[in-house]
Amino acid sequence: KQEVTQIPAALSVPEGENLVLNCSFTDSAIYNLQWFRQDPGKGLTSLLLIQSSQREQTSGRLNASLDKSSGRSTLYIAASQPGDSATYLCAGGMDSSYKLIFGSGTRLLVRP
Amino acid sequence: DTGVSQDPRHKITKRGQNVTFRCDPISEHNRLYWYRQTLGQGPEFLTYFQNEAQLEKSRLLSDRFSAERPKGSFSTLEIQRTEQGDSAMYLCASSPSRQLAKNIQYFGAGTRLSVL
Numbered sequence: 001k002q003e004v005t006q007i008p009a010a011l012s013v014p015e016g017e018n019l020v021l022n023c024s025f026t027d028s029a030i031y032n033l034q035w036f037r038q039d040p041g042k043g044l045t046s047l048l049l050i051q052s053s054q055r056e057q058t059s060g061r062l063n064a065s066l067d068k069s070s071g072r073s074t075l076y077i078a079a080s081q082p083g084d085s086a087t088y089l090c091a092g093g094m095d096s097s098y099k100l101i102f103g104s105g106t107r108l109l110v111r112p
Numbered sequence: 113d114t115g116v117s118q119d120p121r122h123k124i125t126k127r128g129q130n131v132t133f134r135c136d137p138i139s140e141h142n143r144l145y146w147y148r149q150t151l152g153q154g155p156e157f158l159t160y161f162q163n164e165a166q167l168e169k170s171r172l173l174s175d176r177f178s179a180e181r182p183k184g185s186f187s188t189l190e191i192q193r194t195e196q197g198d199s200a201m202y203l204c205a206s207s208p209s210r211q212l213a214k215n216i217q218y219f220g221a222g223t224r225l226s227v228l
Contacts, residue, residue: 098168099145102155
């Protein structure tokens, strides 16, 4: 069974800090890895997608990396802002299927 | 609004009642997905359509659940004889058949179901 795990489950930081969210997966058959943001009671917004052939992707203050050999991905957020407060979910895409397998998320609070 | 649309946004029902949710995907997206998300957890895959064909179903989709996409456009998810354990957010996503990267999915805002 494919599993995706996110650590930590919750994180509270003061504004301006750089932070790292972790995602690990057990199945090397994961084809790509996506990071999503979810605000309370809302749907998911895709942030970054990393293909299995890539090592990292960047968008603004966000940088995501992927290491398939170790089964790990990280999301780095630079100079965090209160508006970054949300739940961040990672999801693995399988080569043999179109479904996404999600972790439980990291709830981030950035304090002003 | 050209995003994925879900209706209703919230549904409160009594145990044992049937409920139906609707999802309108992004225009011309031929792939449509349903996920379920319980509090504090990530979404779990339920089922996937390519056009009107239901190609994959999770074991989570018990016989009380049925999904359809009759004309390959909008989709409905019906839950019969609802149970309290069905309380969750039901998310719909869609993707085009031709895309630069497989597995990119665009999510709707979800339907939150509360079974009393």
